[in-house]
Amino acid sequence: MQFFIDNFDTLLSAFLTTLSLSLLAGVMALVLGTVLAAMRVSPIPPLRALATFYVELFRNTPLTVVFFFVIFGLPQIDTVVSFFPGAVIAVGAYTSAFVAEAIRSGINSVNPGQAEASRALGLTFGQSLREIVLPQAFRTVIPPLGSVFIAMVKNTSIAAGFSVTELSSTLPRLVNADAGALLLVLLGVVVGYMIITLPMAFAVNRLERRVAILR
Amino acid sequence: MSAPVLFDLPGPKAKARIRIGTVIGALVVLGLLAIVLLRLNGNGQLNPNRWAILFDPNSGVPQALGQALVRTLQVAIVAMVAATVLGVLLAVGRLSEHRWVRIPVTTLIEFFRAIPLLVVIFALYFVLPAFGADLSAFAALALGLTLYNMAVLAEIFRAGILSVDKGQREAALALGMRKTQVMVLVLLPQATRRMLPVLIAQIVVLLKDTSLGFIIGYFELLRQARSLVEFLNFNFGNIYTLQIYVGAGLMYILINVLISQIAKFVEKRTRSNATTAAVGAIDLPNAPVTTGLNSGL
Amino acid sequence: MRLTRYAAAAAALGVVLAGCSSEAGNQNEDAADATVEVEQNVDFEAGTTMAALADAGTITIGTKYDQPGFGLLNPNGTPEGFDVEIGKLIAAQLGIAPEDIEFVETVSANRESFIQNGQVDIVVATYTINDARKELVDFAGPYYEAGQDIMVAAGNPLGIEGPDDLAGNNVCSVEGSTPAENIRTNYPEAQLTLFDVYSKCADALTNGQVDAVTTDNVILTGLVAGNPDGFELVGNPFTEEPYGIGLMLGDTEFRNFINDTLEASFEDGSWAAAWDSTAGQITGEDAPEPPSIDRY
Numbered sequence: 001m002q003f004f005i006d007n008f009d010t011l012l013s014a015f016l017t018t019l020s021l022s023l024l025a026g027v028m029a030l031v032l033g034t035v036l037a038a039m040r041v042s043p044i045p046p047l048r049a050l051a052t053f054y055v056e057l058f059r060n061t062p063l064t065v066v067f068f069f070v071i072f073g074l075p076q077i078d079t080v081v082s083f084f085p086g087a088v089i090a091v092g093a094y095t096s097a098f099v100a101e102a103i104r105s106g107i108n109s110v111n112p113g114q115a116e117a118s119r120a121l122g123l124t125f126g127q128s129l130r131e132i133v134l135p136q137a138f139r140t141v142i143p144p145l146g147s148v149f150i151a152m153v154k155n156t157s158i159a160a161g162f163s164v165t166e167l168s169s170t171l172p173r174l175v176n177a178d179a180g181a182l183l184l185v186l187l188g189v190v191v192g193y194m195i196i197t198l199p200m201a202f203a204v205n206r207l208e209r210r211v212a213i214l215r
Numbered sequence: 216m217s218a219p220v221l222f223d224l225p226g227p228k229a230k231a232r233i234r235i236g237t238v239i240g241a242l243v244v245l246g247l248l249a250i251v252l253l254r255l256n257g258n259g260q261l262n263p264n265r266w267a268i269l270f271d272p273n274s275g276v277p278q279a280l281g282q283a284l285v286r287t288l289q290v291a292i293v294a295m296v297a298a299t300v301l302g303v304l305l306a307v308g309r310l311s312e313h314r315w316v317r318i319p320v321t322t323l324i325e326f327f328r329a330i331p332l333l334v335v336i337f338a339l340y341f342v343l344p345a346f347g348a349d350l351s352a353f354a355a356l357a358l359g360l361t362l363y364n365m366a367v368l369a370e371i372f373r374a375g376i377l378s379v380d381k382g383q384r385e386a387a388l389a390l391g392m393r394k395t396q397v398m399v400l401v402l403l404p405q406a407t408r409r410m411l412p413v414l415i416a417q418i419v420v421l422l423k424d425t426s427l428g429f430i431i432g433y434f435e436l437l438r439q440a441r442s443l444v445e446f447l448n449f450n451f452g453n454i455y456t457l458q459i460y461v462g463a464g465l466m467y468i469l470i471n472v473l474i475s476q477i478a479k480f481v482e483k484r485t486r487s488n489a490t491t492a493a494v495g496a497i498d499l500p501n502a503p504v505t506t507g508l509n510s511g512l
Numbered sequence: 513m514r515l516t517r518y519a520a521a522a523a524a525l526g527v528v529l530a531g532c533s534s535e536a537g538n539q540n541e542d543a544a545d546a547t548v549e550v551e552q553n554v555d556f557e558a559g560t561t562m563a564a565l566a567d568a569g570t571i572t573i574g575t576k577y578d579q580p581g582f583g584l585l586n587p588n589g590t591p592e593g594f595d596v597e598i599g600k601l602i603a604a605q606l607g608i609a610p611e612d613i614e615f616v617e618t619v620s621a622n623r624e625s626f627i628q629n630g631q632v633d634i635v636v637a638t639y640t641i642n643d644a645r646k647e648l649v650d651f652a653g654p655y656y657e658a659g660q661d662i663m664v665a666a667g668n669p670l671g672i673e674g675p676d677d678l679a680g681n682n683v684c685s686v687e688g689s690t691p692a693e694n695i696r697t698n699y700p701e702a703q704l705t706l707f708d709v710y711s712k713c714a715d716a717l718t719n720g721q722v723d724a725v726t727t728d729n730v731i732l733t734g735l736v737a738g739n740p741d742g743f744e745l746v747g748n749p750f751t752e753e754p755y756g757i758g759l760m761l762g763d764t765e766f767r768n769f770i771n772d773t774l775e776a777s778f779e780d781g782s783w784a785a786a787w788d789s790t791a792g793q794i795t796g797e798d799a800p801e802p803p804s805i806d807r808y
Contacts, residue, residue: 046240060471062423157331161430171337275587445711448738449580
């Protein structure tokens with residue numbers, strides 16, 4: 001128990017690192033993912049091709065490889081990043097591919113009849129997107145998007161292998177302690193992640209129920 | 216691409232605008248590519264002799280990478296088989312009518328889905344020895360992958376079972392089958408066939424997750440790549456680093472693309488099958504959950 | 513159709529590149545193998561570790577896989593270096609040929625637990641002898657005396673001459689190593705970045721993500737050798753790090769045997785030969801004076 005108290009500071013700062021890593025990467029993923037989704041449905045072929053390439057690349061590559069390239073590969077093209085920003089970029093870029101897919105499937109799930117009807121009513125492209133398509137797409141998109149972000153929070157643990165002192169890295173660091181203390185630390189780490197993921201899951205569930213389309 | 220939802224089919228003015236946009240877009244993409252290639256060349260990274268090491272058997276690199284790939288596949292297959300078996304059991308358990316079965320199983324599933332896979336692996340590799348049980352890196356990785364994926368697969372199987380038409384279960388019970396027989400002979404086969412694409416997509420996720428083994432020293436593909444880089448750096452200077460990492464990355468991508476293609480093929484085959492075509496898209500119960508589109512995370 | 517096109521392109525590329533040979537491959541073809549003389553008639557007292565190992569015909573040695581000159585894994589899956597050669601010398605005295613040795617990677621943080629759990633028979637892995645560790649394992653040797661030193665970027669832009677200059681700067685070392693503990697305890701103003709292996713520290717220094725790397729001078733020499741234009745050694749060792757061979761606590765007969773073997777290798781030149789063929793290649797100097805064995 002004493003060991004746990006002594007190391008509580010470490011755990012707390014590690015937890016805050018995980019939290020800030022998740023928030024920053026999440027914002028990056030959301031923004032980049034929306035841009036990518038827009039590129040994928042645009043009528044301009046090169047943009048479509050680039051976005052498709054990006055998404056397929058990141059969906060088939062492990063996050064650890066992405067980390068390797070960001071931290072140790074980017075310097076080869078003269079772009080040096082330090083560890084925490086590198087982790088944000090790696091997790092953000094990786095997650096953005098999945099965000100793009102979620103948003104795109106949301107847009108595609110909207111009944112084409114809706115768009116046709118709005119065009120028939122004389123709404124412009126911008127108006128039909130804003131007033132008709134996107135609000136409906138948003139409803140379908142919430143569960144998978146929530147899933148993606150919860151998985152992203154768990155993926156930030158990989159930064160532990162790249163010298164970011166986040167929550168998972170406390171386990172190998174405190175290894176030479178006795179069994180009971182280690183167990184408490186493990187419990188602390190698990191609770192730390194749950195503090196972030198469980199409210200997110202709860203919020204997604206509530207949001208989903210509120211915007212559910214009743215047929 | 217069928218008639219797009221968001222805009223009319225383009226008229227002449229729109230087509231002209233699209234053409235301009237295409238040209239500009241193409242220039243931007245090519246420009247980015249050129250910048251990256253120029254910088255790489257400036258650092259000498261495009262020298263073919265550097266890339267030759269990936270194919271030169273005398274250096275031992277292709278063999279080492281090949282063996283590491285085999286080790287990656289070994290741990291992936293072991294974990295997949297174990298996770299599938301346990302996943303089916305857990306799914307059935309979660310659907311049990313007995314509360315004393317349902318509640319612990321649900322807790323177990325939700326627990327392993329809430330924490331990162333790396334924490335599970337670390338717990339098995341670093342914390343367990345303090346209690347006397349020493350696991351090798353292979354065992355810790357395989358067990359960690361199994362525990363985590365059995366929870367995910369349990370949810371997938373449960374969705375599949377729930378999506379089978381209720382009439383099937385009722386008919387089976389009316390014929391006098393016991394509950395176990397209903398599950399094993401009627402529900403599970405149909406559920407599995409329906410969830411096959413999602414299951415195969417989960418294999419891709421599992422393969423990607425094997426790369427976490429490098430953090431605990433298991434000599435899978437990424438760890439082997441790093442070891443090769445260290446050796447070659449020492450003997451020849453920093454000239455092979457990028458090449459070997461790109462090589463390892465490409466191997467992952469190729470294998471995953473291959474498996475995804477298999478998944479698409481299987482999906483087409485099952486869709487053309489009349490019995491499964493009758494049912495619409497399947498909604499997995501309860502967020503957070505991996506649906507077909509973001510499995511791969 | 514598309515698939516076959518891609519496959520053809522890939523195959524063509526592979527054939528072309530296979531025609532090219534890499535520098536690494538060419539050098540490997542020329543490399544010769546150092547040989548160790550294996551003792552043929554071994555006879556040990558029954559019940560000793562030596563007898564058990566000699567009968568089994570194999571020994572499990574823990575070593576580093578990422579330390580140039582001491583323990584570095586080659587693409588064929590076996591480690592090379594001074595520690596490995598010392599291990600081979602000891603195995604030879606047990607009648608075990610180098611091919612029959614099973615090498616296992618032991619990182620700084622798990623050396624003691626691997627010995628205690630019997631996962632390895634001995635550990636030869638730049639293992640510094642200190643009193644804290646003596647409570648968990650026994651040490652034979654030392655077989656080399658290193659010292660903690662600091663590695664900086666070429667040209668030493670921050671003018672770091674010693675550990676006191678590390679204050680306020682970012683210094684990198686490895687989790688669980690004596691140098692890291694030393695900095696943490698005695699030089700707390702230095703900002704310590706910890707990785708699990710030294711190569712990551714070297715990469716971080718190249719990228720400017722840390723200002724210095726600290727560990728034993730021989731390990732640093734190996735890292736400098738991998739990037740002579742980018743790194744330099746400060747060259748003022750400020751501690752004494754005697755490298756020993758770790759073995760199970762309390763196994764005095766085995767410890768005496770290893771100590772005898774080491775002393776014999778100091779005398780008959782095999783220790784110096786091992787140094788010349790491995791770490792000596794980096795330092796470019798002749799083998800130093802062998803240390804005096806500490807039989808405690």
